[in-house]
Amino acid sequence: MEHYSMNLTLKVWKQQNASAEGNFETYQVKDISSEMSFLEMFDVLNEQLIHDGKEPIAFDHDCREGICGMCSMYINGRPHGPWHGTTTCQLHMRAFKDGDTVVVEPWRANAFPVVKDLVVDRSSFDRIIQAGGYVSVNTGVSIDGNAIPIEKDNADKAFAAAACIGCGACVAACKNSSAMLFVSAKVSHLALLPQGNTERKNRVMNMVSQMDKEGFGSCTFTEACEAVCPKEISITNISRLNGEYAKASLASDKQ
Amino acid sequence: MKWSDFFTSSVGKKLIMSLSGLFLIAFLVVHVGLNACIWAMDDGVMFNKAAHFMGSNVVPRVLEIGLFATFFLHIIQGLVLEFQNRAKRKKGYAVKMGSKGSAWYRKSMGLLGTLILLFLIMHIAHFWVPSRITGLEPVYIDGKEYHNLFAEMASVFNDNLLVVILYVLGCFSLAWHLVHGFQSAFRALGLTNHKYIALINSVGIGFSVIVPLAFALMPVSFYLGWV
Amino acid sequence: MLDSKIPAGKLEEKWVDYKGHCKLVNPANKRKIEIIVVGTGLAGASAAASLGELGYKVKAFCFQDSPRRAHSIAAQGGINAAKNYQNDGDSVFRLFYDTIKGGDYRARESNVHRLAEVSVNIIDQCVAQGVPFAREYGGLLNNRSFGGTQVKRTFYAAGQTGQQLLIGAYQALERQVALGNVQMYTRHEMLDVVVIDGKARGIIARDLISGKTERHFGHAVLLCTGGYGNVFYLSTNAMGSNVTAAWKAHRKGAFFGNPCFTQIHPTCIPVTGDHQSKLTLMSESLRNDGRIWVPKKQNDDRKANDIPEEERDYYLERRYPAFGNLVPRDVASRAAKERCDAGFGVGTTKQAVYLDFRFNLINKYGRVEASKLGIENPDEATLVRLGKEVVKEEYGNLFDMYEKITGENPYEVPMRIYPAVHYTMGGLWVDYELMTNIQGLYALGEANFSDHGANRLGASALMQGLADGYFVIPYTIGNYLADEIGTKPIPTTHEAFEKAEAAVSDRIKTLIGIKGKQSVESFHKRLGKIMWEKCGMARNEKGLKEAIVEIQQLKKEFWSDVRIPGNINEMNTELDKAGRVADFIELGELMCKDALDRNESCGGHFREESQTEDGEALRHDDQYMYVAAWEYKGESDWQLHKEKLEYEVIKPSQRNYK
Secondary structure, eight states, X not given: OOOOEEEEEEEEEEOSSTTSOOEEEEEEEEEEETTSBHHHHHHHHHXXXXXXXXXXXXXXXXXXXXXXXXXXXXXXXXXXXXXXTOOGGGOBGGGSOTTOEEEEEXXXXXXXXXXXXXXXXXXXXXXXXXXXXXXXXXXXXXXXXXXXXXXXXXXXXXXXXXXXXXXXXXXXXXXXXXOHHHHHHHHHHHHTSGGGSTTHHHXXXXXXXXXXXXXXXXXXXXXXXXXXXTTOOOTHHHHHHHHHHHHHHHHOOOO | OOHHHHHHSHHHHHHHHHHHHHHHHHHHHHHHHHHGGGGGSSTTHXXXXXXXXXXXXXXXXXXXHHHHHHHHHHHHHHHHHHHHHHTTOSXXXXXXXXXXXXXXXXXXXXXXXXXXXXXXXXXXXXXXXXXXXXXXXXXXXXXXXXXXXXXXXXXXXXTOHHXXXXXXXXXXXXXXXXXXXXXXXHHHTTOOOXXXXXXXXXXXXXXXXXXXXXXXXXXXXXXXXXO | OOXXXXXXXXXXXXXXXXXXXXXXXXXXXXXXXXXXXXXXXXXXXXXXXXXXXXXXXXXXXXXXXXXXXXXGGGOOSXXXXXXXXXXXXXXXXXXXXXXXXXXXXXXXXXXXXXXXXXXXXXXXXXXXXXXXXOBOTTSSBOOBXXXXXXXXXXXXXXXXXXXXXXXXXXXXXXXXXXXXXXXXXXXXXXXXXXXXXXXXXXXXXXXXXXXXXXXXXXXXXXXXXXXXXGGGSSSSSOTTOOSHHHHHHHHTTOOEEOXXXXXXXXXEOOOOSTTOOOOOBOOXXXXXXXXXXXXXXXXXXXXXXXXXXXXXXXXXXXXXXXXXXXXXXXXHHHHHHHHHHTTOOOSTTSOOEEEEOHHHXXXXXXXXXXXXXXXXXXXXXXXXXXXXHHHHHXXXXXXXHHHHHHSOOTTTSOEEEEEEEEEESOEEOOOTTSBOSSBTEEEOGGGXXXXXXXXXXXXXXXHHHHIIIIIIHHHHHHHHHTTTTTOOOOOTTSHHHHHHHHHHHHHHHHHHHHOOSEEHHHHHHHHHHHHHHHSSSSBOHHHHHHHHHHHHHHHHHHHHHEEOOSXXXXXXXXXXXXXXXXXXXXXXXXXXXXXXXXXXXXXXXXBTTSBOTTSOBOOOHXXXXXXXXXXXXXXXXXXXXXXXXXXSSSOOOOOOOO
């Protein structure tokens, strides 16, 4: 792997707090190594800003290994930047070349209000899980783990759906700001397993209802969510949610 | 869950778009089949007879009411969803995603649908209104009186390049609308089996090419004097 | 002074007896009792959910934007449990034994045995929650093996086991939030414990968005705040992982146990340059199928694939034939360091060794797949192709991650790896009930010192976090709270709350008022460098003494020259970080002090003065068979308390993995 260094122009969204008007600020960064991660490049910029007596840019990040789902930058017109199946923290600077201009914006959706600069509030996702994204078992069950064999294919599909990191890139990419990929991943994870079967009807109805309340849009299968998902969650999960929802709501006998 | 909750939920609305879309797709099959009779090379005899059947038999007449209702539902619901969805992101991006990750036609269903709606208004004014309301020239086949819809088509399209182009453009919009809509309708109904999804995708693309192409060839055929 | 409250009786009956005799709180009284849980990783989320289910009023706090982001999520390889599903001779006793031995005989027998006992319940619980563990074609749970053991007892979900377990616990937690049993405070950081009449009665927390400090009352406080590996600056911990909550408790009187016991994980992606902000682990499970080697020739500059088989030194297989590549982490790390120090390292920095999958990809997986498909005499290309598919299923996400970071394809060329700080066995001292020496203040998971001795075995951190949260604390906390049912909630206007909040606010004001020249990050980096060089994989008296002086100087410099831009009453990430680094500096000093005091080598703590002839760690059981519990007395002043470790069942011996 050839390593190189580069100078970049960054245009970054700055917004003091939730109620402030924001605007783009332009920064120059120099001698960025192609081996750095994108967030390490931001570290360099922030150190430079602090050195110059300015306020650093606030951005969400934590594990920096692509699993916590905290990082959330919309880079050059794409959530998490140009690489496929990658979170912002795993994006490395060899994706860019000397002289590039990089525009960085926060996730944009009414349901994800900006908290500061590039930080957004994704608590709506937690409330959707609260609406039913679980199996209602208390601690202390006594059924042996191997008592319920699960077809490997279904277990694998459930795992693939459960791999969602809740970063919100799907919402950020969707022209409708729809959270359907996120919601459907959870619905699928649990609907594909016998453990989730008992509550599957209420789960899907309640989670969709909460999703609508939070102000997310509806799905029109544009597939943008799947294309930007860092965990490559399949859009087929949305189809599964739709089927689950139709079955559950039509079977419901509430008048 | 109550009916009202179902029909007002985002997924319920999507299901309505899907079901109404599938009904309209079925209508297209009937429509293209009947209209293909213009190519029977019998000066429109078969076509006029078929049109007469559709206009006089009670079953198609009842279905026609359903068809208008479905069109209405599909259009209104589609527009409502389009505007509602757009409002979910009050502050937009400075750099748009463009077609990174999502093909243009998948994101332009509202636009394509609106173009088809404009076309539809023109189309209804050209044929449905005279046929059902203002009346058409009669033609006598085997001594029986029929509306001469074939002659109406000829008069609309012959020597009228602008109309022909508008019809072709309408069919073009329809094609792209169908490329997305056909498979999306099945996915919205819960189709998750990849084998069938692949099948539906292929059938959908075939349908989206063949049906609009056949429709587009009709005005062209009149204009170029092929029929 | 230190009462570990280990129940009397036979080892295997202690926990059963305890559960049968501990005091209970009746359901009506539970509703009147408030519990504060700080941290929402595996230990915190499972504790908060379980206590909420029992009917306690729980307040849970995390500094991230959602409880689902706690760093337990990054655990890759798996979780141990003595299920013996593989029929390979596993048992509760064997898991207990392996853990004690792996920890180099510096853990409490009673705690570890309890851990092994409840391990089986954890798997049942997680499966019931819908955690999608890997399964075999018959639909039953699959296992893999991990370092330091000779059985396959590790349950896993690809390379994302921690994620799946945490999401299970997170979902259980959110269910309790929905039911109103748990109140969740995200983007909140705990900045002090409030102690009234010797009992923990609440916390001072700071809302990281508004910057305001808040007071919260609780009949008991649980610290589930993880480890302190970030004291080294570079570690596999998340950027936000910190010692602050534990450190505040320590300053309020809670003893800190075995602070110098740090785990350096052998298989991490090597450092590339000064810009590096964190290190990334490549799961230990990779050592199931990857073989570790270096060239036999010093300073060999050839590409890995150009070095012929006979010129490769599979040094772990050579030195430890019985365990081979699956020796415990401390042993593997030291062996890698030894090779690199001796000039056999690879890569541009020469601070790396190879982890090579080609052999097993071809011989283990490729051949099985070929045989399944009925291909006779398959050529190498076919075997590679077939083997790749299996390896992808097992470790796909790890291989992808490696490629994203390094730009190299590990299916084609061996991974380059090097040890990195990963886990801290030390932590707040707790008794059998997980209570610190402050009444009503508990520490769970990595935040306590309890179960792993001087070295943790792979796949045991998840096990301990969930054991503490799901199956231990719900019993032990009742034993304390049963006597608290008469205690009315103390108003947060109480003098102790006032004082604690004032102290927190003063410290924040002081920090932001320094207005010096150097960034928080630069201090953290310097601290990390001191710690890594002098209190890292190998330690000696001279270095540790130097380190203590250097850290004391760094502390002075920090408090006179740190620059924190922005204001207090707003989101200010630099200010958050400054408070954490200030605490790390103090902790660093204590770690060096503890390492200096323990003049023996055990587990992850390697004192160069104490090694066998062939360079293995040499313990001194006669002098150091104790838990070092440090009491905070004032700035740079600690008093050592010793909890003697009694081995009733296991006879400590020099560890041998040969």
